[in-house]
Amino acid sequence: xxxxxxxxxxxxxxxxxxxxxxxxxxxxxxxxxxxxxxxxxxxxxxxxxxxxxxxxxxxxxxxxxxxxxxxxxxxxxxxxxxxxxxx
Numbered sequence: 001x002x003x004x005x006x007x008x009x010x011x012x013x014x015x016x017x018x019x020x021x022x023x024x025x026x027x028x029x030x031x032x033x034x035x036x037x038x039x040x041x042x043x044x045x046x047x048x049x050x051x052x053x054x055x056x057x058x059x060x061x062x063x064x065x066x067x068x069x070x071x072x073x074x075x076x077x078x079x080x081x082x083x084x085x086x087x
Contacts, residue, residue: 004079005055011080012062016047019069023062025051038065059083 036049063083
């Protein structure tokens with residue numbers, strides 16, 4: 001199970017890169033405390049998430065962040081398509 005999560009997380013990170021979305025893992029404290037999400041910084045899409053999240057939580061944040069992007073031109077496994085709500 002944990003191996004599947006790591007594999008899917010790696011696939012989503014690669015998909016984000018292919019879509020031009022930078023994925024950053026940061027220590028979130030104070031006002032920014034939380035799990036993370038999608039934002040635009042100086043015209044660049046980024047997913048910023050708390051580096052203390054467990055792999056399954058990272059997977060969910062990244063999948064939720066990429067749901068609005070057109071992934072049709074990119075290979076995505078059926079498991080990851082399901083996470084993106086495209087199954």
